[in-house]
Amino acid sequence: MSHAATEEVHGHPALQHHFANMEQQREAGTLGMWVFLVTEIMFFGGMFLAYTLYRSNYPFAFASASNHLDITLGAVNTGVLILSSFTMAMAVYFTQVGKSRPQILCLILTLILGLTFLGIKAVEYKSKYDDALVPGRLIPNRPFGPTVAREGDTDHHKLHLLGNATVKQVELFYWLYFAMTGMHALHMIIGAGLLTFLLYGSIKRRYGPEYHSPVEVIGLYWHFVDIIWIFLFPLLYLLGRHFEHG
Amino acid sequence: MSEHIVPVRVYLTIFVVLLVGTGLTVLAAFHDFTYHAFGKEIALNAVIALTIAVTKATFVVLYFMHVRYSSKLVWMIVTSALFWMAIMFSLTLADYWTRGWLPVGY
Numbered sequence: 001m002s003h004a005a006t007e008e009v010h011g012h013p014a015l016q017h018h019f020a021n022m023e024q025q026r027e028a029g030t031l032g033m034w035v036f037l038v039t040e041i042m043f044f045g046g047m048f049l050a051y052t053l054y055r056s057n058y059p060f061a062f063a064s065a066s067n068h069l070d071i072t073l074g075a076v077n078t079g080v081l082i083l084s085s086f087t088m089a090m091a092v093y094f095t096q097v098g099k100s101r102p103q104i105l106c107l108i109l110t111l112i113l114g115l116t117f118l119g120i121k122a123v124e125y126k127s128k129y130d131d132a133l134v135p136g137r138l139i140p141n142r143p144f145g146p147t148v149a150r151e152g153d154t155d156h157h158k159l160h161l162l163g164n165a166t167v168k169q170v171e172l173f174y175w176l177y178f179a180m181t182g183m184h185a186l187h188m189i190i191g192a193g194l195l196t197f198l199l200y201g202s203i204k205r206r207y208g209p210e211y212h213s214p215v216e217v218i219g220l221y222w223h224f225v226d227i228i229w230i231f232l233f234p235l236l237y238l239l240g241r242h243f244e245h246g
Numbered sequence: 247m248s249e250h251i252v253p254v255r256v257y258l259t260i261f262v263v264l265l266v267g268t269g270l271t272v273l274a275a276f277h278d279f280t281y282h283a284f285g286k287e288i289a290l291n292a293v294i295a296l297t298i299a300v301t302k303a304t305f306v307v308l309y310f311m312h313v314r315y316s317s318k319l320v321w322m323i324v325t326s327a328l329f330w331m332a333i334m335f336s337l338t339l340a341d342y343w344t345r346g347w348l349p350v351g352y
Binding site (some may be wrong): 023026027030031034035037038041042045046049053056058071077078079083085086088089093096097144158178217219223224226227230231233234235236238239241243 | 249252257258261265272273279292296299305306307310312320323326330331337339342343
């Protein structure tokens with residue numbers, strides 16, 4: 001935008017030859033990342049569309065299946081991810097003001113919180129495996145086949161069917177659950193790799209007030225992954241709760 | 247540098263807003279917001295949950311992702327994502343949700 005800062009930073013070692021100055025280079029990087037995020041939004045959008053369609057077709061099956069998910073773990077994970085987004089934003093802030101120690105600390109915290117999220121997710125996947133809720137025949141000798149609870153049965157490991165729901169329709173929910181949370185988890189794993197890369201660069205003191213595009217751009221990616229979870233949590237975990245307690 | 251550095255106070259506020267939003271969405275999920283009006287059952291649970299989610303996402307995009315302080319070009323790219331999503335949802339659902347309306351083709 002402004003060209004006032006052109007001369008003083010012209011000689012920065014991180015400046016690529018095809019950019020006039022650091023300001024232009026940073027703007028181009030941010031814009032490019034946003035274009036990539038738009039493709040990511042469309043990618044996840046397809047799955048959200050499939051979800052909308054089948055939830056409107058089989059509302060009771062989706063509610064029954066959703067009620068089997070662990071709301072406490074889901075909510076804790078939402079908190080963990082929001083906190084990690086905050087520490088990521090703070091990492092960008094400390095880079096911009098040139099404080100490298102807090103910057104490194106914030107990146108480490110973000111990485112730890114990201115791994116915590118993945119750990120909790122693994123615990124959840126394990127309990128779905130135990131209750132035979134992994135759809136299809138993905139796992140040898142363990143096809144989709146939850147035990148259906150009868151009336152009055154309060155065992156939370158059994159599947160409680162509401163209304164006219166069938167087990168087949170519940171399986172469809174779990175296809176979507178594993179596809180969406182799995183894709184989200186894959187993005188988290190890639191994000192953890194990117195954070196490790198940033199951490200290495202930060203320890204080498206590569207980023208500061210003049211040059212912080214990598215921190216900024218990976219921050220954008222991290223916040224995007226957070227936003228996906230902000231939608232996944234209510235859509236997957238909370239949709240049928242009011243049928244139980246209403 | 248002409249870029250805007252977002253103050254820590256703003257980040258903290260957004261963080262608290264996001265946590266409160268998460269609390270609200272969990273609380274709202276346990277309450278049945280189904281009403282009877284115009285001779286129909288109108289279920290508002292999904293509407294409420296999505297309103298909270300969209301609000302949270304907007305705060306993340308505007309402040310954590312700095313879009314509020316970004317160039318018009320970035321604004322345009324972000325809006326284009328919403329625009330194409332709207333096309334994808336409206337055209338697809340306009341097909342699926344209206345298939346039962348006319349008894350033809352069977």
